[in-house]
Amino acid sequence: MERLLAIWIKDRQVKGDVTTQDIICHKAKRIYDDLKKNVPGSSSNQANEEEFKASRGWFFRFKKRCGIHSVTMHGEAGSADKKEAEKFSINFQKCMKDEGYCPQQVFNADETGLFWKRMPSRTFITKEEKKLPGHKAMKDRLTLMFSSNASGDLKIKPLLVYHSENPRIFKKNNVIKSKLPVHWKSNQKAWVTQVIFNEWILETFAPAVKKFLLEKELPLKALLILDNAPAHPKDLEEILQENYPFIKVQYLPPNTTSIIQPMDQQVIANFKKLYTRALFNKVFEECEFGGDNMTVRKFWKEKFDVLMAIRLIQKAWEEVSQRTLISAWKMLVPSWTQEEAVVDDTEVVKDIITVAQRLELEVEEEDVEELIEEHEEELTTEELQALLVQQQDNAQREVSSDDEEQQSNNKPIPTADIKNILVKWKTVQEFTNAHYPDSAEANRINDLYSDTLVRYFRQMLEKREKQTTLDRFFMKPSAKKQKMDEDVQDSVDST
Template sequence: MAGDSLSESIICEKARAINADLLKDKPSTSDSGETFRASKGWFHNFKARTGIHSVVRHGEAASADKSAAENYIHHFETITQRNGFCSHQAVNRDETGLFWKKMPRRTLITQEEKKMLGHKPMKDRLTLLLYASGSGDLKIKPLLVYHSETPRVFRKHTVMKNRLGVMWRSKAKAWVTRVLFLEWIREVFCPTVKKYLEDKGLPLKDLLIMDNAPAHPRDLEEELAEEFPWLIVEFPPPNTTHLLQPMDQQVIANFRKLYTKELFQKCFQMVSDTDLTLTEFWKKHYNILSCVGLIGKSWANVSLRTLRSAWEKVWPKIIEERDFEGFVEDPEPATDHVVDDIVTIAQSIGLQVGSGDVDELVEEHSEELSTEVLQQLLAEQQKMAAEELSEEEGEDQQSVQQMSSSEIKDILKNWTELQTFVEKTYPDREKANCCINLLNDNVMSYCRTVLKKRQKQITLDQFLFPKRLRPCEPEAGPSGLQPLPRRERTPEGQSPDVLKEGDSPSKQ
């Protein structure tokens, strides 16, 4: 996510470490001598399965390139002067993970959950893409990527996703992909920026600064040249994100604190205004729809001062521009008042939370996930997806469930032929495998599951009365003899003849 390139050896080493984590608690089965080696063949198949062209390492601060950062500042100044950009015409973006249902570790809710049998941490994760201008007065609707397309609460309340305060999109791993990013650029970013500049009476041109994450195509400017020729895209050097990128200069951290404050404020309001206990509200009434509302409030509450000061490292002369335009900055607060507000609200509802607990929670959103946490997240997401799929099957009368088994088999056969054709003919094999895996995981797997479930099921009639062969289609038994023809059904209203003692078979 930081845009720092990884080598094959580092990826393979990480794969071996994950494999060791998965096996450490299992009984030893090494008698066969087979071990996971993360060979070149495995690496090739891994890239083919995921469609990855380049992979990035999290946490580039340790390897930040200060020399490259200093050189880029001069380059950036040259670009802004040559094109005549002002602070209104420069925009930066950054993405952040958010565990939207996670409390500090010492809260009552967290401690109570740990005591429950079969405890699983409440760590539901989503990804946000946040954008703001150098002037601080333009905040673009965020892109939110979640692992579910239509959560249960959305169907319950008939939510219209296009009216949410975010652009809602879904992905199994809740990651921002190239496809989702380009969709957001075309549908939200460019139209919003164009209207903003027109309203300000400024020339239609804009400078977009992005990091080198895989979802951000290096040829974005060329790809959008026909639709949006006024957009100029800049990529700072690798390993300089934490030194230069504006949104990384406390903007994201401040947003997380504000979200935590809104979350605690919501808890306080529900406990004060209803008969619900804090635990009851948290478990049964706080959902992803509530979270979207809090995200909108938190992003709106990020101050102008925070957004403007974030640009000072990459664009030092922006301060002179503000002085000329009459910007008035608020004085820097002596302490972090947002954290103090969170602690005060938490204590008012009986939670023993200190400023250290809040800081720890904010940092945990960006920590590298352990193998154990990844397994828990995957298990929880699969459970939720299975529940949603079960509900959708009952609600959607035109679904695959209404198709016959033979029709589903034909679809799967045609898909196999198409998959083989694409794999053999499409020149970009990685992109082809990525698309094939996407359809396999999200569409065709459902068809296979329905078919497999039907093959395992047997009705009560089938069990008690096995299907008999029609008289016109006799089959030989194990001995080679033809079975006797089936007796005709007794006409309704007549009593069947019964073979009595002493009667011959011909009287039957």
């Protein structure tokens, strides 16, 4: 339950949603109850059964175990704070005037999750996906970070975070990741972290902004608007200071994203509809002209991969109109937008329905709207379980692949070295937690390190130990005894 809860909390943080103690405890109880229903012989009505209370004491122990820091301790996460949004908007407009910023110099960035294989719920792909061996179309998710300026004439290359660093399709096609139309990064949960965000800012965002301003012969000054998601570091201006001191940063007040975050004002929703249209067109193209008796299910299972999804993401982002990007600022700086600048997705939705009908799929307007909303909905217990399994499977596959590659290069890492470095890491972690003055910062950095580098070597070790256990199982008795004697002697020598 706690592992699924940790994934859910991180997902809320990525979206910029306020998370309180009460909300976490409520979700924990729901996950626990959902899991319990699937345990044979369990029943919430059984006498003398110890119930999970999601108490205050449990919450603090869970918080410490998981290294969770960005949680509002008291109160509830209410609806969007309109008063704070209005106050920020007024102050922001004054700042634009006083500091002399023009729309071309002001940028916004925001991330969103994308279930890149998800189709409207009533299509037969979804209905039959459980019948397809190994098919997890509903669950494969990635995170995108979009950014553009308020004039809509500069779209930054999107950041894309996936759960696999080197998908098989990349190896098969010898993909050079630096040449992709997205800034490709990865971690097991496919979420934006501060490290990944900083890399995107320094390697993609800032250089693109500088180049644009110089080409337009505009003053070398820019402002980036961000929300308070944990992945957006509060010291970003310091990070930019060395090479891009002209970029300043402002953060939106908590709980105002839905009102004044520009990318959240239909830009991301518009992108997802354009992506869905591009996806349906691709399916139709493959089924109509792809040959090999291509069907929708066959395309879904055999041809649709993350590399193809990247091309569709590129196409959809390019199709987001300048008018849409400008209108996104209507709540923050009304004077920068035209009164008639309203995003109308009607034609895009009609196109999706038309292509779906040509594919003999049942899709209506409300199905498309529901699909867009599903990308942002709270993850269910079932979806959290699927994400956890997927993260573990992908991590194991990558470790296996890397291990095999090292062995093929005759450079395997000695198991003793892996064990030694893991022991040393535990010592470093305990020392920093005990003596670093900012315990929250120490925990955050230690968690990040543990979740990436250390996990890689730990999983490599676990894989080898499982293999050793299997080898011993198949050994002849005499060989087993000899091996045990050797292990004992190795232990004595080590001591």
